[in-house]
Amino acid sequence: xxxxxxxxxxxxxxxxxxxxxxxxxxxxxxxxxxxxxxxxxxxxxxxxxxxxxxxxxxxxxxxxxxxxxxxxxxxxxxxxxxxxxxxxxxxxxxxxxxxxxxxxxxxxxxxxxxxxxxxxxxxxxxxxxxxxxxxxxxxxxxxxxxxxxxxxxxxxxxxxxxxxxxxxxxxxxxxxxxxxxxxxxxxxxxxxxxxxxxxxxxxxxxxxxxxxxxxxxxxxxxxxxxxxxxxxxxxxxxxxxxxxxxxxxxxxxxxxxxxxxxxxxxxxxxxxxxxxxxxxxxxxxxxxxxxxxxxxxxxxxxxxxxxxxxxxxxxxxxxxxxxxxxxxxxxxxxxxxxxxxxxxxxxxxxxxxxxxxxxxxxxxxxxxxxxxxxxxxxxxxxxxxxxxxxxxxxxxxxxxxxxxxxxxxxxxxxxxx
Amino acid sequence: xxxxxxxxxxxxxxxxxxxxxxxxxxxxxxxxxxxxxxxxxxxxxxxxxxxxxxxxxxxxxxxxxxxxxxxxxxxxxxxxxxxxxxxxxxxxxxxxxxxxxxxxxxxxxxxxxxxxxxxxxxxxxxxxxxxxxxxxxxxxxxxxxxxxxxxxxxxxxxxxxxxxxxxxxxxxxxxxxxxxxxxxxxxxxxxxxxxxxxxxxxxxxxxxxxxxxxxxxxxxxxxxxxxxxxxxxxxxxxxxxxxxxxxxxxxxxxxxxxxxxxxxxxxxxxxxxxxxxxxxxxxxxxxxxxxxxxxxxxxxxxxxxxxxxxxxxxxxxxxxxxxxxxxxxxxxxxx
Ligand SMILES: Cc1ncc(C[n+]2csc(CCOP(=O)(O)OP(=O)(O)O)c2C)c(N)n1
Ligand code: SF4
Numbered sequence: 087x088x089x090x091x092x093x094x095x096x097x098x099x100x101x102x103x104x105x106x107x108x109x110x111x112x113x114x115x116x117x118x119x120x121x122x123x124x125x126x127x128x129x130x131x132x133x134x135x136x137x138x139x140x141x142x143x144x145x146x147x148x149x150x151x152x153x154x155x156x157x158x159x160x161x162x163x164x165x166x167x168x169x170x171x172x173x174x175x176x177x178x179x180x181x182x183x184x185x186x187x188x189x190x191x192x193x194x195x196x197x198x199x200x201x202x203x204x205x206x207x208x209x210x211x212x213x214x215x216x217x218x219x220x221x222x223x224x225x226x227x228x229x230x231x232x233x234x235x236x237x238x239x240x241x242x243x244x245x246x247x248x249x250x251x252x253x254x255x256x257x258x259x260x261x262x263x264x265x266x267x268x269x270x271x272x273x274x275x276x277x278x279x280x281x282x283x284x285x286x287x288x289x290x291x292x293x294x295x296x297x298x299x300x301x302x303x304x305x306x307x308x309x310x311x312x313x314x315x316x317x318x319x320x321x322x323x324x325x326x327x328x329x330x331x332x333x334x335x336x337x338x339x340x341x342x343x344x345x346x347x348x349x350x351x352x353x354x355x356x357x358x359x360x361x362x363x364x365x366x367x368x369x370x371x372x373x374x375x376x377x378x379x380x381x382x383x384x385x386x387x388x389x390x391x392x393x394x395x396x397x398x399x400x401x402x403x404x405x406x407x408x409x410x411x412x413x414x415x416x417x418x419x420x421x422x423x424x425x426x427x428x429x430x431x432x433x434x435x436x437x438x439x440x441x442x443x444x445x446x447x448x449x450x451x452x453x454x455x456x457x458x459x460x461x462x463x464x465x466x467x468x469x470x471x472x473x474x475x476x477x478x479x480x481x482x483x484x485x486x487x488x489x490x491x492x493x494x495x496x497x498x499x500x501x502x503x
Numbered sequence: 504x505x506x507x508x509x510x511x512x513x514x515x516x517x518x519x520x521x522x523x524x525x526x527x528x529x530x531x532x533x534x535x536x537x538x539x540x541x542x543x544x545x546x547x548x549x550x551x552x553x554x555x556x557x558x559x560x561x562x563x564x565x566x567x568x569x570x571x572x573x574x575x576x577x578x579x580x581x582x583x584x585x586x587x588x589x590x591x592x593x594x595x596x597x598x599x600x601x602x603x604x605x606x607x608x609x610x611x612x613x614x615x616x617x618x619x620x621x622x623x624x625x626x627x628x629x630x631x632x633x634x635x636x637x638x639x640x641x642x643x644x645x646x647x648x649x650x651x652x653x654x655x656x657x658x659x660x661x662x663x664x665x666x667x668x669x670x671x672x673x674x675x676x677x678x679x680x681x682x683x684x685x686x687x688x689x690x691x692x693x694x695x696x697x698x699x700x701x702x703x704x705x706x707x708x709x710x711x712x713x714x715x716x717x718x719x720x721x722x723x724x725x726x727x728x729x730x731x732x733x734x735x736x737x738x739x740x741x742x743x744x745x746x747x748x749x750x751x752x753x754x755x756x757x758x759x760x761x762x763x764x765x766x767x768x769x770x771x772x773x774x775x776x777x778x779x780x781x782x783x784x785x786x787x788x789x790x791x792x793x794x795x796x797x798x799x800x801x802x803x804x805x806x807x808x809x810x811x812x813x814x815x816x817x818x819x820x821x822x823x824x825x826x827x828x829x830x831x832x833x834x835x836x837x838x
Binding site: 108110135136137141145146147148149151152156158159176183285287288290291292293295296 | 572575576597619622
């Protein structure tokens with residue numbers, strides 16, 4: 087059924103259609119609307135039987151999900167940013183225990199300085215946690231990916247993170263096609279746990295493992311992720327046959343045929359990039375885009391195949407490997423090894439900085455001439471940065487960076503150094 | 504197998520596991536059909552109070568529920584000595600996740616079971632969470648308090664050995680004042696753990712007004728079993744805090760574990776009582792009141808209070824803590 091609704095609402099309804107049995111969450115912007123909606127459905131009895139647990143922290147939220155999942159319940163939680171980092175220890179634990187928890191990450195920057203707006207630093211900080219990580223481009227895809235996430239996680243006995251851009255998607259009203267309960271029931275079988283806590287057949291889960299088997303356990307975690315690479319396209323195809331639309335998968339290409347320049351990105355920024363590609367194509371530029379839906383496991387072969395014909399690759403990423411460059415581009419470069427082409431890392435949109443069509447167009451034109459730096463910070467205010475660098479050279483105790491910069495641009499009352 | 508009477512020649516009601524008592528009054532461990540929830544072969548130290556306490560507590564919980572228990576366990580000695588892969592001592596469904604999240608994991612299990620019951624997919628099963636004093640009073644305290652506040656249907660058992668034993672005897676917030684640990688060494692003008700009142704989680708649990716809070720020691724195993732049984736009569740959050748001496752950490756002989764637990768109780772340093780909905784209901788009476796020195800002297804962790812010089816002031820302060828417990832929890836009357 088077509089409806090106009092907020093992204094968070096769409097996701098909450100999609101999760102409800104998956105019949106979760108335990109939902110727990112701790113509020114953090116921009117995730118709040120999702121769990122509020124689910125809480126309301128449980129309280130009103132429209133989502134039943136389901137336990138909604140109001141926990142005291144994200145660490146507890148993931149821990150409740152771990153207990154519930156191990157006891158055989160379909161479990162869901164959602165978080166973002168500081169919340170995801172606060173639960174980090176339990177995030178790794180959930181995948182180590184092989185529990186198919188589904189979690190929405192409403193992507194947001196990580197402080198300090200505290201910032202509630204969108205970038206991908208939070209989810210990418212968990213890139214090695216052993217979760218499957220899917221990134222939605224728009225609200226329809228966010229909704230669809232949740233349904234696929236339960237199916238996938240439960241088949242593989244692995245947790246799945248569905249990442250959607252905070253505010254940009256979570257708080258945007260868009261038209262979505264909401265599936266029916268019958269469709270979801272046809273797609274998603276009942277959760278049959280691989281291992282379950284049951285007095286009739288007691289098992290010990292979470293034993294201590296020494297050097298004699300730990301490596302093997304970790305290898306098997308990797309092997310399971312590799313299995314996901316095959317399963318995901320198959321489930322996406324099956325999804326298409328039931329729900330009538332393409333959604334999910336590993337990667338998707340946009341006007342990449344004969345493209346000399348391919349822009350790689352994840353999440354909602356792909357929409358803007360596609361617009362720019364269209365405009366530049368109209369002017370005769372050979373440019374295309376490659377969207378990455380699956381970040382973990384990283385679809386090396388798919389990315390490699392998608393980029394093989396290009397002369398250069400520009401990775402636009404909303405995250406940063408401090409001290410190196412980009413996280414996504416490091417992964418993309420692994421796929422490119424042996425292919426001779428120029429690779430550019432563009433760090434953009436951190437902490438919600440707008441990524442405009444104008445800036446992207448200028449950037450791509452520069453890339454086409456191969457005059458781009460290998461690591462570029464899109465729309466960075468160099469004057470602000472340099473002023474602070476000078477200040478730090480002059481006074482050892484020149485005050486906190488963020489506050490100084492705000493003072494420079496007049497957001498905070500002046501106190502001169 | 505039906506109950507087999509065994510003939511013993513000892514007299515009295517409190518000998519050999521109370522086998523001379525009528526069957527319904529016998530301790531769980533005295534029964535031929537005891538559950539053996541944690542079986543032998545685990546790697547606890549000789550004389551480990553925690554192994555003993557856990558065995559009695561979980562067996563009693565199993566008896567009270569007809570074997571329908573799921574356990575969550577925090578990281579710590581109990582977890583490590585009972586489950587070195589590929590072996591496990593647990594004969595119950597058992598889950599270890601992390602050091603600080605056991606109460607929340609148990610909440611999740613209980614929530615799942617509630618839904619499964621509602622769907623008619625599973626019969627009634629009870630949840631027991633367990634952790635050491637570190638996992639309970641320190642790192643896991645947030646999750647524990649959350650579980651109390653929501654009144655989740657979980658019995659949480661803290662095995663208090665007064666320190667972080669699994670990582671090599673470091674201080675916890677349940678370490679008594681003046682005790683020596685590897686992070687509160689017997690050095691300086693006030694050797695050992697700094698003075699303070701410590702963090703006594705049973706009192707904090709009572710402040711949450713949960714249905715049932717009790718303390719116990721491995722010196723009174725009948726009392727311990729009775730408290731587990733009582734706890735299982737309630738639904739909602741319940742808390743049982745068991746003093747489990749640790750020969751390694753306390754510097755005592757393996758055969759002194761029970762004696763140490765008894766001295767902790769008889770001096771008043773560890774009050775043994777029960778509370779319901781935030782109010783104290785009973786206390787186990789001190790039968791032979793003893794000065795705290797009797798408890799402190801045999802333990803190497805308090806050795807610096809007696810030599811090279813006698814630290815009368817520190818001992819007096821510990822005595823004051825014991826006296827306060829005796830007053831506060833009415834330990835002489837045994838209400
Ligand atoms: C987050 C985290 N920090 C530290 C540790 C290391 N650690 C494991 S067990 C333990 C102490 C356990 O002490 P306690 O809970 O009192 O149990 P005991 O071993 O004394 O029975 C510590 C510090 C850990 N596993 N996880
Ligand atoms: S260190 Fe202490 S608590 Fe740990 S197994 Fe040994 S005696 Fe038991």
